[in-house]
Every structure is written in structure tokens, then in C-alpha cells.
Amino acid sequence: MPTTTLQLDTPVQYVKGVGPRRGEQLAELGIATVEDLLLYFPRRFDLRHQAQPINTLRGDESAATVAGEVLECRFVPRYPRPFFECSLDDGTATVVLKWFHGGYLQGQIRPGLTLAASGPVKVFRETIQLINPRFHVLADVSGVDLSSDELLPVYPAGAKLSSNVIANVIRKALPQIIPLVSETLGAEFRDARALVPRPEAIAAMHKPEDRDQWAQARRRLAYDEVLLMQLALAIQRLRAVSRPAHPLAVNPEIDRRIRARFPFALTAAQDAAIAEIAADMARARPMNRMLQGDVGSGKTVVALYAALTAVAHKTQVAIMAPTEILAEQHFRKVHGYLEGSRVRVAMLTGSQTPLQRQRTLYRLEHGEIDVVVGTHALLGEKVQFARLGLVVVDEQHKFGVEQRGGIRGKGHAPHYLVMTATPIPRTLALTVFGDLETTTLDERPPGRGTTHTQLVGSDQMDKVLDFVRRRLARGQQAYFVYPAVNASAATDLRAATEAAQQFRADGLKDFRVGLIHGQMPGAEKDRVMQAFAAGEIQALVASVVIEVGIDVANANIMVIEHADRYGLAQLHQLRGRIGRGQEDAHCVLVADSTNPQAVQRLGVLCQTDDGFRIAEEDLKIRGPGEFFGTRQHGLPELRVADLTEDFELLRMARRDAFALIREDPSLTAPHHQSLRAALLKAYQGRMGLIATG
Ligand code: ADP
Ligand code: MG
Numbered sequence: 001m002p003t004t005t006l007q008l009d010t011p012v013q014y015v016k017g018v019g020p021r022r023g024e025q026l027a028e029l030g031i032a033t034v035e036d037l038l039l040y041f042p043r044r045f046d047l048r049h050q051a052q053p054i055n056t057l058r059g060d061e062s063a064a065t066v067a068g069e070v071l072e073c074r075f076v077p078r079y080p081r082p083f084f085e086c087s088l089d090d091g092t093a094t095v096v097l098k099w100f101h102g103g104y105l106q107g108q109i110r111p112g113l114t115l116a117a118s119g120p121v122k123v124f125r126e127t128i129q130l131i132n133p134r135f136h137v138l139a140d141v142s143g144v145d146l147s148s149d150e151l152l153p154v155y156p157a158g159a160k161l162s163s164n165v166i167a168n169v170i171r172k173a174l175p176q177i178i179p180l181v182s183e184t185l186g187a188e189f190r191d192a193r194a195l196v197p198r199p200e201a202i203a204a205m206h207k208p209e210d211r212d213q214w215a216q217a218r219r220r221l222a223y224d225e226v227l228l229m230q231l232a233l234a235i236q237r238l239r240a241v242s243r244p245a246h247p248l249a250v251n252p253e254i255d256r257r258i259r260a261r262f263p264f265a266l267t268a269a270q271d272a273a274i275a276e277i278a279a280d281m282a283r284a285r286p287m288n289r290m291l292q293g294d295v296g297s298g299k300t301v302v303a304l305y306a307a308l309t310a311v312a313h314k315t316q317v318a319i320m321a322p323t324e325i326l327a328e329q330h331f332r333k334v335h336g337y338l339e340g341s342r343v344r345v346a347m348l349t350g351s352q353t354p355l356q357r358q359r360t361l362y363r364l365e366h367g368e369i370d371v372v373v374g375t376h377a378l379l380g381e382k383v384q385f386a387r388l389g390l391v392v393v394d395e396q397h398k399f400g401v402e403q404r405g406g407i408r409g410k411g412h413a414p415h416y417l418v419m420t421a422t423p424i425p426r427t428l429a430l431t432v433f434g435d436l437e438t439t440t441l442d443e444r445p446p447g448r449g450t451t452h453t454q455l456v457g458s459d460q461m462d463k464v465l466d467f468v469r470r471r472l473a474r475g476q477q478a479y480f481v482y483p484a485v486n487a488s489a490a491t492d493l494r495a496a497t498e499a500a501q502q503f504r505a506d507g508l509k510d511f512r513v514g515l516i517h518g519q520m521p522g523a524e525k526d527r528v529m530q531a532f533a534a535g536e537i538q539a540l541v542a543s544v545v546i547e548v549g550i551d552v553a554n555a556n557i558m559v560i561e562h563a564d565r566y567g568l569a570q571l572h573q574l575r576g577r578i579g580r581g582q583e584d585a586h587c588v589l590v591a592d593s594t595n596p597q598a599v600q601r602l603g604v605l606c607q608t609d610d611g612f613r614i615a616e617e618d619l620k621i622r623g624p625g626e627f628f629g630t631r632q633h634g635l636p637e638l639r640v641a642d643l644t645e646d647f648e649l650l651r652m653a654r655r656d657a658f659a660l661i662r663e664d665p666s667l668t669a670p671h672h673q674s675l676r677a678a679l680l681k682a683y684q685g686r687m688g689l690i691a692t693g
Helices: 019-028 034-038 163-180 187-192 198-206 211-241 252-259 268-281 299-312 324-337 354-365 458-473 496-507 522-533 568-575 596-607 611-622 647-663 670-683
Strands: 044-047 064-076 083-089 094-100 114-119 121-124 127-131 134-137 151-154 288-293 316-320 345-348 371-374 388-394 415-420 437-441 451-456 477-481 513-516 539-542 555-560 585-590
Touching (some): 064 094, 163 198, 211 647, 211 670, 268 299, 299 324, 324 371, 324 522
Parallel strands (some): 288 437, 316 371, 451 585
Antiparallel strands (some): 064 083, 083 094, 121 127
16 A cells, blocks of 8 residues: 555554554554554653663673663572563663562563663673662653653553554654644634644654643543543433423422322422422423432432322333342332322333233333333333333443433433432543433431441451340341352352351351342342341341342441452442431441552541542542443543543533534534544444434
């Protein structure tokens, strides 16, 4: 292929100086095209300070300093002088660094690190070596003064490609390929936001003149990433709300009838949430809202208010929960509140018999059911509603992305309410749920005790059991939580099953101990949960199935073993199962972690009950992809932007994106062409958002 036709999507091997072999090696790093190469940014920069090029070493210097990337390392336990050695490459040549009695360096010096090393130079068997050099790992870009032009970009290296080789490839290619980068934003728009031009930014990411230039470049590219993401969300939102929906307004009569169903007055927070939801539902456009609130904040009641509003208008409601056990619990609650009313409620789950299911499907389709509660069985192809008015999804992030919005597709667009008890850090709320508006319940219903949380080592289990026995004897109930159902030989987890046996045989032998875990058949789980709710079981040993939604007010003690193996947000949710009654509750986190970070992390839970603070901590520790425990939430991969740091940038991009889409919904204006192309490239197929053509 002649070089004149080089494009962003041209295979990287056609870049000058690359070729097929290097092209293959680059492909292993995910660099397939010219554009991939452009966007393969250094992880950090190091200063080549005072170091001399390795190819200028003679082999007899009494002291020399070199700097480069560690390629291979090995420890040779040879008697009587074991040694550790590694090869160091700075792009000019390779030198061996050797430390006698250097066993302690294993794990400290690894391939891929960038080191500066100083020491005497010798030639041994025709190899130039630095003997017992002093060394330091070079700092990352944030700690380095980038005012020198001796900047050494450090690229993520591959098995066959060192950072230096990649740096050379990119340095040589940049003049040829930077002109291929197009600007996506107008000059005026950029100036107003102090954003540097995109081609300049990409070049400066690889070869900044100083630290400030690098920071400006990073800011521009991070903005581009979050702008595209927010454009995709804005389009998705526009689509969702531009379909017609049944307007379902509340009037005083409806309001009175619904409130009469609840055995308590609603809190101010619940009233405010209901006002927002009611205003949405009164419109002929579908509501698209997330209701978030800590466990026990009273979301179910708010959702039920919305559901009964829909029913009052003779439309149907689908309430979807991520697990059968939660669906059943919702069903029972709804049923309880509606005792003696004419509202017809049914269940639809995967474990029902085909006959039961068929009957429910028939009744749904013929408008003989008002409220259906179920699992993702509700998303089945055969599920037809006569007149669907509202969809309520509990803990939506537990469903896959593909499933998201599945029910919406049918007939008139229903109003859509997502509930979540996982406090979502604000950046994630604007990304994963960025197409939804948010309502937050920030007040707990009155008359609740406080939950005290304590962290102990497993050597304290005797004391913990002592405490639990005293409480059980007073008529309280307790949860014991374990991360896995069966201990595998490889781990030291005490599984729920084993723990239950042990408690029955010994620790809690005078009490009624129950067991519940994920592998149990639904009916059996149900039986156990009911027995616990009825007080027949005093101590319930559980795997994480009790995580969300289970509600037994008399259970106010929770012991979580191996607490260090859970995420903070998950622990917070688990803990939310207690403290639902009037008495104070106690949560005991048991962990034997020798990792001080893990202990510090758990300390956050002992200090605060604020779900949002905990969520932000969790996000910082685990990163956005892991936050929900799975990666499949439609979160695009961000190369440059950092959702834990770039909140202000994200907010700006969000405002811009929503304004752009309001003004030009399909981005068809001539000056939006390259933005549109970039958006199609990044998001088409992924979220199926933007029509081509
Ligand atoms: P969430 O779904 O947010 O975890 P729920 O809606 O299940 O919370 O409510 C938790 C508990 O508080 C339930 O037992 C419910 O009956 C009770 N509750 C909800 N709202 C109120 C209120 N306004 N006053 C008193 N109790 C309430
Ligand atoms: Mg709930």
C-alpha cells in the first residue's frame, strides 16, 4: 500500500519503519491500526537525567549511570555467591545489572520497570555489566519536573516489545500520522472551554515539551472521551423520552386512596420523591428516573405509590427484581399493602411451572393482571401486556446491559423507574445511569435504632459468639454471613454450610440455627426465610443471597466473616439488613487481613453509615469497572479520562453534550460532521444508538 493513502484505520504495519513482523508484535498490544498507535499513550515520563546512553559504555568505568527499562530478570542461587541480575534497555543497547546476594530484589525489580542505576562497570564473558549498582525506580509523570526536554516516555510494554522500541516507533511515525487526526470541535467552542486542538493534544501526549503542555493535552483528550460518552447518553435519553406514553396524573382522590394503604405517614423525603415522580408520570412522555436511597430508606413504598398511580389509570405495572428471592419478597410486600383491595397482583419467574406461567401470560395479555412482580422472566419474548403503564426495576445494575430497557420495547412506552440501594458515586451516576434523572431518598423513616460496627480478628470469635448468645437469649436474631457456599480446598474460607454445622454442634447448640445459600432451590430458600422472619430460626447462616432487600426487623445482629473479601459498598448493603427495628443493631466485621490497606478500608465502615461516602471510597479503591462487581454495564473503556478525578470535566462535557443534542438531535449540521463520525465510531454497535445514513 503506498504511503500516500495512509488513513487512521490503515493497518499499523504500513506505517513507515514498522513492517509486518513489528506489526504483529504491536497487534499483540492491541495496536492494529494507525489510530491505535496514535492513542497508545505513555504510562508516564521519566527523566533521562545524567544517564549516559548504554551503547557508549566501555566496560572499565569506575562509575557510570544508565537509565532504561528492565527486560528480563533472574535469580541464580549459586553457592557461595548467589546473585540477582536483570537486563536494562535504553533503546541504544542493553546492559546487565548484577547484584551479588541480591535475592531480596526478586519481586522488587521486574520487567517493565524503568530504572536509573549507578555503579562500577565490568566486562564479564564479553558482556558489559554494572556490578551491585545503586538504583532507583524512576518516578511517574506526576512526580517529575517535565521542564527538561530529556523526557523518556514509558509505554506499557509487551512480551516482545520494550517500551523503548515502542517509543522509537511512535517518535518516528508521529510526523507522518499526526496530520491524519481531525479536529472535532470548532475553534470558538474550544476557546470558550480552554481546550487545545486535538492533533496538538495527541502529539503532546507522546512528546510534551513540559508538564503543563502534557496536562493540557490530557485534559483535551479526556474531554473528548467523556463528551462522546455523554453524547451517546443524550441521544439515548432523547430517544427514550420522545416516544408517547400514557399520562398518569395523580389527583387528590387517587392520592388519598393510595396513602390510606400505608400504615404510616410518609417521610418528607418520600413525599418529595413522590412529587418528582408524579410530575414525570403526568406527562405524555415516558418518565426515565432513578430512585436511589440507602437500604431501609423507604424506596419500596415510593415505588408502590407510583405503581398504584398507574393502576388507578387502568394501566399495568411490571416490577422486576434481579433474583427470585427478591421478587418473592416484593410480591409479598405488595400483596400485604394491597390486602382487601381490588388490585390484581401476580408473580412471573423462571421457576414456575409452564402451566402457571402460561396462565399468567394469558391474563397479562388480556388485562386481567394489574401488577406483575418477577425476575428477568418478565423480559421474555412471550410477555405481552394489554396496557403497560409503568416499569419498576429494582437494582438495575445487577442485570446485564442487554437486558436493560427490555420491557420498554412493547407497545406504548411505559414510564420507567429504577430503584437502587447501592449509593452510586456521582461520577458513575452521570455515566452508567447518565440517561436517567435521579431522585435521592436521604432520610430514613423514623423510629430506627443506630447500627454500631466493629472490626475484630478471627481470634476474637469466642467473644463474638458469647455476645451473640446473650442477645439471642434475649429474643433477638442474628445473621452470620460467609462469602462462599462451599470452601474450596484452595482457600481457607469457612463456608456457610460448614459454619452452620459447627454452630449447631457447638457454638450455638442451644439455639435454632438455619442455613440459606444461593444453591438452594427457591422453595427451600423461601421456607428458610419465612422461618427466620417468623422467629423460628434464631441465627441464620447465609451466603450473600441476603445482600439486598431482605427485611426482618427483629434481626439486629450481623457477623460477617472474611469481611476483607467484600467490597465496601457490598458490606454496607449487607449491614443494611440490620438496624431496621427500634433497637440498636450491631455489625461485627471479622477479618484477619495482614494487609493494612484492607484494614483501613474496613475502618471506613466503622466510622460512617453514609452510603455515599462509602461508595466514593469504594470507587477510589476498586475503580469504576469493578465497582458493581462486573464489567458489563456499558461503561465504555476510557483511555485518558479518570472517573474518580475528572468530575468537573465530566460535568462540563455533560452540559455540552445535552445542549448539542437539543440543538442538533442527529448531529447532522455540517460543523458537527467530524463529531458525528467520532461518535459513530466509538459507540455504534456497542449501544446500538445512532442511526447511520
Ligand atoms: P428500601 O426499599 O429503601 O430498603 P423499604 O421501602 O423496604 O426500604 O422500607 C424499609 C422499612 O421501613 C420497611 O419495613 C417499611 O415498612 C418501613 N417504612 C417505609 N417508609 C416508612 C415511613 N414513612 N414510616 C415508617 N416506616 C416506614
Ligand atoms: Mg427495598
